[in-house]
Every structure is written in structure tokens, then in C-alpha cells.
Amino acid sequence: MTSGCTDQPSAPGRSSARLVLGLPAFNEAPNIDPLFERISRVRARLMPNLSVLLYDDGSRDDTAEKARAWNGREGLPVRVIGLKENRGLGTALASLLKDFAGTASGGQPGAEALALMDCDDTMDPVQLPRMWRLLSERHLDLVIASRYRPGATISGVPLHRLMLSQAAAFIFKSLHPLGGIRDYSCGYRLYSRDLLRRAHAVWGGDLVQQRGFASMVEVLLKLGRLGARCAEVPLRLRYEQKRGASKMAVTDNATRLLRLAWRWRRSGLVPPARSGR
Secondary structure: OOOOOEOOOOOOOOOOOOEEEEEEEOOOHHHHHHHHHHHHHHHHHOOOOEEEEEEEEOOOOOHHHHHHOOOOHHHOOEEEEEEOOOOOHHHHHHHHHHHHHOOOOOOOOOOOEEEEOOOOOOEOHHHHHHHHHHHHHOOOOEEEEEOOOOOOEEEOOOHHHHHHHHHHHHHHHHHOOOOOOOOOOOOOEEEEHHHHHHHHHHHHHHOOOOOOOHHHHHHHHHHHHOOOOEEEEEOEEEHHHOOOOOOOOHHHHHHHHHHHHHHHHHHOOOOOOOOOO
């Protein structure tokens, strides 16, 4: 299914929108303070109703404690959820989406959209106002910060990772075309509440089945099947700001993702049958 997408961003500005910023985190203690300081500045200057929801994926450091210490600091609302054991990005993604829009959610019921962003301080929260303005003004369902749009700035990423991500993007664009979408795996996204509610109504607990990096692509393709109206803006990524070692087995993840691309092409990612429907 092809969605009607565009890549023309609106100019950012101060907004009263109620947004939740979801952060999947595993052993990110060194990055919490610098990232939350930037989030707090964006909230103070541009988005006074921005709040943070952090999923702690069984961190062995004090990620959760550092995040909780920010609750109320400089007026920033912060909530921490998660499990004591590490289960991977897929579980973190599923939990954040369910908390925000699931039928038994404990999240912020008045929020209009959920943003997701990496918790390693490599992405810039100052892009949120522009993403929200594009989403709201054009009545879209999803906005992705893309590495493959004119104006994107990517620094500090090893060459082999750039090559793998570009190859994966080309393959998914060929096998699973979504109009206007070039970046299938970037974790910086803004989802409307309506889209996530529709996704949970259709997919339920099957919305996220992949454990790791592939979960981001899985969710995008399933939302595409719902006819999601989407757009991309150029991503600002500064990988050199990351503190601590990378937790991603890049080659293994890329190999698995390519196998899934063919499997999903054959299966079509059909929604599960629901009793009474």
C-alpha cells in the first residue's frame, strides 16, 4: 500500500501542543543529563506542554534513577517505565506505544502525539516543533526524521554503518514501497494518537513482534498497511555526541533485516484475525 507522503517541512515555532517524547533506554546513564538538558530547553522555548516517557530496558547502570531525578526539574514532567531484565528494542518500542495508545494505557490521555527518539544524545529534540507543525497542518499520521532527505546532516557515523543503512533503505524501498518514505529504520518519529489507536485496534499485541532493530521497520510497514499519511524531514544526527559503547550488533541486525524484507514481502504482514470481527 502506498501512502500519500510529502517531504516539505514547515518552519518551526512555539506550540501549545501536548506531546510525549518516548525514549527507549539501555545503559544510557552518561547521556541522560545532556540529553534532558536539551529537551528541557526545547520545552521552555518552543513546546511548553512537552513531557518525557522513558522505557528502561533492564539497564545495569543508573539510567532510570537519573531520568527520575529530572521529573519536575525546570518544569519537565518525566515518567519512567520498564522491566528489570533486558529484552531489546522491540519490547521497549511495544511498551512505549502501548503505554501511550493501548486500551489499558497508563500514559497521558490528553496528549496529541507520541515522538520517539534515541536516548543516546545523538538526535536533536529541537526538530520536534517542525515535525509537529508538519503533522498537524497537513493532517498527517506520521513524520519521520530521515537520513536521506536534502538538508540532512549526519556526522560521526562509521562508513560501514552508513553503507549498510543505505543498502537496507534501497532494498526496502524496492520491496515495500511507501510513497515519500526513504528512511525505513530511523528511530526519530512523531506518531499521531489516532494512528496508534487504530494500529492497536487492528494489530493488538501483534503490532511489534520483532525483538531488536527490525521492530522499527516492522511497525512502519504495518502502519503503511493502515494507509498512514506520512512525511519526512531532514534528520540532524551527531553520532560523535554518544557517550558509551554502541549496543547494536550492526552486521547481525542488517543481515536479519534483509531476511525479514523477503519474508514480509511474501507474507504481506496481514493483520491477525479478531474474534467477532
